[in-house]
Amino acid sequence: MNVVEASGLGKRYGSTWALRECSLTIPAGHVAALVGPNGAGKTTLLNLAVGLAAPSAGAVTVLGGRPAGSLAALDGIAFVAQDTPLYKNLSAADLLHLTSNLNRRFDQHYARARLAELGIPLKKKAGKLSGGQHAQLALTLALARRPRLLVLDEPVAMLDPIARHDFMATVLTAMADDGVSVLLSSHVLAELERVADYLILLARGRVQVACEVDDLLASHRMLTGPAAEAGKYAQWPVVHLRSGEAQAHLLVRAGADDPVAPGWEAHPVGLEELALAYLREPGAAALPGPARSRHADVSEVTK
C-alpha cells in the first residue's frame, strides 16, 4: 500500500506556484523525510496530503487511494502541524478528552501512560508547558489516535537537542510497535540521517528526489581527483561539483561497481552530504528511482 500518492499535484497561491507537477509515491512502512529549503513547498505538500489545502492541479490520495481530506483519510492520518498548535487554555486532560471525542479511535490508556512517563501533569494547561513538553503532548494526542500514517511538519525545529531526541524516539517507538508510517518534513539534516529511510527532496516547488535511502546511497558516489580532469565527467550524471586548486569533488550517480578513471577515488556518501549536494543544485534530479549504471560513459572516460 502507498501511504501517499500524488499525480501532477500543484498548488497555487495567487499567481505563485508553491508546488508544481508533483508526482510522488510513498510506500507504507517507512519514515519518509521531506527535505528542502525554505519555501520549497514542504508545508504545502503536507497540507495537501492531510486535506488542509485543496489542490489547484492534479490529485493526491492517501492510505491506498483515499482522497486526501475525506473522512476515511482523516480517520487514518494524524497530523502534527508546525509549532504544534493546541488550545492553550485547555489542560492536557481536556485535550485528551477533546481528541478522543473527535475521533473514532483513541487510546486513552496509552496517552495517559505516555504523559505520565514524560512527566506532563494532566491538569497543566497546554499554554504553560515547555516547548518540548508541548510538542510531546501534541505527538501523544496524534499517536493515541492509532493512525496508520503520522504526518509531522517541522516537528523538531523549535526543540532543544534533548527534546528533539526524545521526540524522535517516541516516533520511532510508535513505528516499531504499531507499524505506523511516518512522513515528516525537516531541515535538520543530521536528525534525518538517524531516522529516515525514505527521502523526498523538494526544490522550488518540484520534486527532485523521491527514493529509499538505501537505494539512494547505493547509487551515488563521491569522486575525488585532479581538478584539471573534472571536465572529463561532464557527460556523467554529476549532481554536484566542488572544485579546488588541485582537487575536485564530484557527487555522481554511480554504483559501487562502476569503474573509476585512473587518478580518481570513489567514496560512498552519507545522507546529509547527499541531501546537501542536491539542495545546492536545484536543477539536478534523480527521478524516478535510482540511477541506471553508466558503464559506457565510464569506459569512454578511462581511454
Add this chain to the structure above:
Amino acid sequence: MTALTMTARPAEDASLRPVPWRRMAWVTWRQHRIALTGVAVFLGACAIYVWINGLQLHHAYAAAAACHPAASPACSALSSGFHVGAFLLNGYNLQAVPALIGAFAGAPLLARELETGTFRYAWTQGFGRSRWTLAKLVPLAVLLAAAAGALSVLLSWYYQPSFAPRNPALFPLPMSTFAATLFDLRGIAFAAWTLAAFAIGALAGMLIRRVVPAIAATLAAYAGLAFAAALYLRPHYLTPLVTRNVFRYFLSPPGSDYVVRQWWTKGGTTLSQSTTDQVINSTFTRMMPVAHSSREGAVAALKQPTNVHVFHYLTQHGYTQWTSYQPPSRFWPFQWIEGGWLFALSVLLIAATIWLVRRRAA
C-alpha cells in the same frame, strides 16, 4: 527509552461510520462555555435592569392612566414619573445587544482558530471539518437565539405602556407599533436579529481570520443591515394602505398607524415637494398673514391642530392629501416577515461559512 507498548490495533471498520454527532456536544460546550456564560451574565444583567425599570414604569403608567382630571397639575406631575425609564424607553441602547452577542460570541469562533493556528489541529481530526463547523455553529446559534428570545419576552412586557391607549394630554408623543427602535426588540424579531448577528460574526471571522478585525467588521455589518432594514425594508414588507385627507400629522392616535409617505395631488397630478410647500405656504400666509412668514414656520404650523382649517381650505379647492400607511394590525405579520428573512439570511450565512471552511483552508 520506553516500556510502553500499544495494544493491538482494532480491526479496521470496513463501513467506516463517521464519529457520532453527540461527541461534538462536549467539545462545543468545553470550548465555548466561557463565551456562553458571558452571554448569559450579560443578558441576565440586562434582564434585571429591564425588570426593575419595568416595574417602576408600569406602576407610573397605571397611576397616570387613573388620574382625573387629566389636565390637572397633579396629573402632569404623575406623567413625569412615566419617564423614569427613559434610558431604555426609546430603545436605542438595547439595539446594541444582538450586535454585541454576534461580535463577541460569533466572530471569534473561527477567527481564533485561524489566528492561533489551532484549525490545523481541529480540522485534521477524524470528525471532519465541515461537520465540526456545523456542530459548533448550529447549537450555539440556537442557544443564543433562545436566550435573546427570552429577553425579548421581558422587553415586550416592558414596552407595553408605550403602546397602550393613552391620555393624549399626558403623553403627547404618539408611539407607533412600528417605531424603528422598538419593533426589533419585541416579538420574534429580537431573537432573529441575534441569530443574524451571530451568523454575520461567524462568516466575518472565517473571511477575516483575525479576532479583533472580525469583531469590528461584525459590528459594522450588523449596524449597516439594521439601519437598512429599518429605513428601506420594513415599511414595504406589505403593500401600504392608502387613504386620503386624514391629516395624520395630528390625528394619528398613539400606537397606531405607521405613516410610510404623504403627498398631495391636484386634478390627478402629483405635486412635487417644493410645489406642495409653496401652496401650503401661500395658503397659510393668506389665511394667517401675521403669525408666520417663513416656509419652515408654515409647514411646522400645519402640525398644530389649530391649523386644520388650512387643510380643509385646500381640499375644498381641489387639492387632495394622500397618506400611505401600515396599520397596527400588521404588527405580527411584519414580525414573521422580518423573522423569516433574517432566519433565511442566517441559514445562508452559516452555509456560506461552512462552504468556506471546506474550500478555503490553509
